Amino acid sequence: MNIIxxxxxxxxxxxxxxxxxxxxxxxxxxxxxxxxxxxxxAVVDVMQNTNxxxxxxxxxxxxxxxxxxxxxxxxxxSMLYIFLFSNEISKVGLNDAEYFALIFFxxxxxxxxxxxxxxxxxxLGIEILSIPQYILAGSDKRNVKSNEASLKYFLxxxxxxxFLLMGITLIYGATGTFDVSKMALMGSGEPSTIALLxxxxxxxxxxFKASAxxxxxxxxxxxxxxxxxxxxxxxxxxxxxxxxxxxxxxHASFAGLAGRWHxxxxxxxxxxxxxxxxxxxxxxxxxxxxxYSSIAQAGFLLFAVYSLNEISQKGILLYxxxxxxxxxxxxxxxxxxxxxxxxxxxxLAKKQPVLAFAAAIALFSLAGIPLTGGFxxxxxxxxxxxxNGMPIWVLIFAVLMAAISVYYYFKVIxxxxxxxxxxxxxxxxxxxxxxxxxxxxxxxxxxxxxxxxPTIVTIF
Amino acid sequence: MPIQYYLYLxxxxxxxxxxxxxxxxxxxxxxxxxxxxxxxxxxxxxxFSNHFNDASAQIFVxxxxxxxxxxVSIGLAIIVLMYRRVHSIDINILNRLKN
Numbered sequence: 001m002n003i004i005x006x007x008x009x010x011x012x013x014x015x016x017x018x019x020x021x022x023x024x025x026x027x028x029x030x031x032x033x034x035x036x037x038x039x040x041x042a043v044v045d046v047m048q049n050t051n052x053x054x055x056x057x058x059x060x061x062x063x064x065x066x067x068x069x070x071x072x073x074x075x076x077x078s079m080l081y082i083f084l085f086s087n088e089i090s091k092v093g094l095n096d097a098e099y100f101a102l103i104f105f106x107x108x109x110x111x112x113x114x115x116x117x118x119x120x121x122x123x124l125g126i127e128i129l130s131i132p133q134y135i136l137a138g139s140d141k142r143n144v145k146s147n148e149a150s151l152k153y154f155l156x157x158x159x160x161x162x163f164l165l166m167g168i169t170l171i172y173g174a175t176g177t178f179d180v181s182k183m184a185l186m187g188s189g190e191p192s193t194i195a196l197l198x199x200x201x202x203x204x205x206x207x208f209k210a211s212a213x214x215x216x217x218x219x220x221x222x223x224x225x226x227x228x229x230x231x232x233x234x235x236x237x238x239x240x241x242x243x244x245x246x247x248x249x250x251h252a253s254f255a256g257l258a259g260r261w262h263x264x265x266x267x268x269x270x271x272x273x274x275x276x277x278x279x280x281x282x283x284x285x286x287x288x289x290x291x292y293s294s295i296a297q298a299g300f301l302l303f304a305v306y307s308l309n310e311i312s313q314k315g316i317l318l319y320x321x322x323x324x325x326x327x328x329x330x331x332x333x334x335x336x337x338x339x340x341x342x343x344x345x346x347x348l349a350k351k352q353p354v355l356a357f358a359a360a361i362a363l364f365s366l367a368g369i370p371l372t373g374g375f376x377x378x379x380x381x382x383x384x385x386x387x388n389g390m391p392i393w394v395l396i397f398a399v400l401m402a403a404i405s406v407y408y409y410f411k412v413i414x415x416x417x418x419x420x421x422x423x424x425x426x427x428x429x430x431x432x433x434x435x436x437x438x439x440x441x442x443x444x445x446x447x448x449x450x451x452x453x454p455t456i457v458t459i460f
Numbered sequence: 461m462p463i464q465y466y467l468y469l470x471x472x473x474x475x476x477x478x479x480x481x482x483x484x485x486x487x488x489x490x491x492x493x494x495x496x497x498x499x500x501x502x503x504x505x506x507x508f509s510n511h512f513n514d515a516s517a518q519i520f521v522x523x524x525x526x527x528x529x530x531x532v533s534i535g536l537a538i539i540v541l542m543y544r545r546v547h548s549i550d551i552n553i554l555n556r557l558k559n
Contacts, residue, residue, distance in 0.1 A: 120523070138541060150538050150541070151538050154531075155481075155535075155551075159481055161494075161498070162474070172508055173508045
């Protein structure tokens with residue numbers, strides 16, 4: 001629970017650092033230091049929490065070992081994010097202290113979403129996560145694409161907030177409580193129309209936020225238009241947090257009505273996988289391809305919403321960890337490139353072998369090739385859904401779609417290793433120093449480690 | 461008055477908001493429609509609060525109002541930023557600029 005307070009306080013400190021520190025380097029160092037503090041707090045939380053759920057703040061929040069582990073994984077990935085991208089974040093605009101502060105405020109929302117126990121906190125968490133992201137999306141003020149991304153993200157986000165609130169209110173009308181665990185009683189007896197309508201509204205709202213089809217239309221433009229330094233944050237950390245909230249709500253409150261909403265989730269999974277993977281094939285820009293691939297990955301994360309068992313909890317930890325690490329790696333390489341098209345990657349392996357190797361492993365993991373974390377992530381997701389009686393054709397469809405994803409991920413690898421180019425692929429003034437390479441290698445090593453010992457994240 | 465009346469009224473307001481947000485092209489009008497959606501929810505929450513004799517829903521209303529205010533302040537800032545760039549707040553212009 002300390003982690004929520006810590007991230008909010010660190011955000012305030014970072015915001016004030018803009019006044020007291022004059023050099024960009026000082027602010028960067030402070031942000032890196034703050035992310036390390038956050039990680040330490042997360043580890044302390046893991047050691048304190050047991051399997052018993054403890055309530056905080058009059059039952060508004062609840063923590064147990066699972067939420068603490070998820071917080072630790074997210075805190076670790078935010079630390080890597082700050083390490084890998086702090087240089088680029090400072091370059092986005094003049095207000096670098098504010099960017100770091102906004103990232104930490106968004107993280108406060110993330111940690112609320114992983115351990116809320118009341119719909120109140122669900123709403124606040126989603127808003128605290130979203131509002132800083134609207135600003136981050138538009139932080140490159142001179143770029144029309146960034147402005148467009150910001151406006152589009154804002155309008156879509158505010159629109160889906162309306163649905164979220166309507167859903168919460170209708171559920172409250174049906175049960176008379178905002179408490180997630182007390183609503184579980186709803187399974188007994190015939191559910192009222194208001195409750196079913198409320199669940200539908202909540203699926204729509206959370207589908208919007210998690211960029212599941214058919215509510216994904218904003219995703220490619222927003223991820224493509226935002227400054228590349230902030231896209232990995234939106235695509236990985238924020239998305240995993242939204243899914244943690246989605247899964248917690250549907251497992252704790254609506255499990256009794258599973259027969260009613262399972263069919264909708266199946267339809268959303270099939271649509272998301274189909275649209276995400278098939279559209280990604282036709283993209284010219286790697287950044288836009290990754291935006292579509294993040295929609296496709298959301299399809300796999302939705303399997304955890306369907307399956308109402310323990311495996312899905314392990315699955316979200318493992319899938320979340322490997323997805324976040326892989327996204328960080330590939331974007332850390334992408335941001336150093338001059339040209340974001342597939343041809344821009346030509347001959348990268350000769351000029352920058354470390355970057356090319358890190359990108360290749362990240363893409364292997366996103367595609368779900370064995371010996372990388374992504375393979376076991378997908379395995380746990382599908383296994384959990386199968387044990388909960390998901391129709392077998394959906395699982396086969398998901399595997400087929402993963403096979404399609406191999407095609408567009410491997411186009412990048414092909415460009416890097418088997419094509420040649422006369423000029424340098426990387427940006428001339430990009431900082432590719434030793435600490436950056438070391439962090440990238442650590443990131444890659446962790447992805448491989450997750451592929452060999454997947455239990456490392458579930459036990460710790 | 462039965463609770464259903466409030467439910468129908470606020471659902472009608474909510475649908476007005478959705479239709480407005482989807483049909484209108486002016487960013488500020490869309491923002492107003494989204495506010496209408498949130499206020500429909502507020503109305504329903506207060507009605508349910510009275511129905512259940514439970515104050516927590518009324519507290520929720522205050523939080524929604526605060527968050528909506530924060531959201532609008534960000535939204536208007538983004539719209540001003542947009543206006544400075546393209547001298548319009550029509551969201552169709554955005555799609556035209558992309559090509």
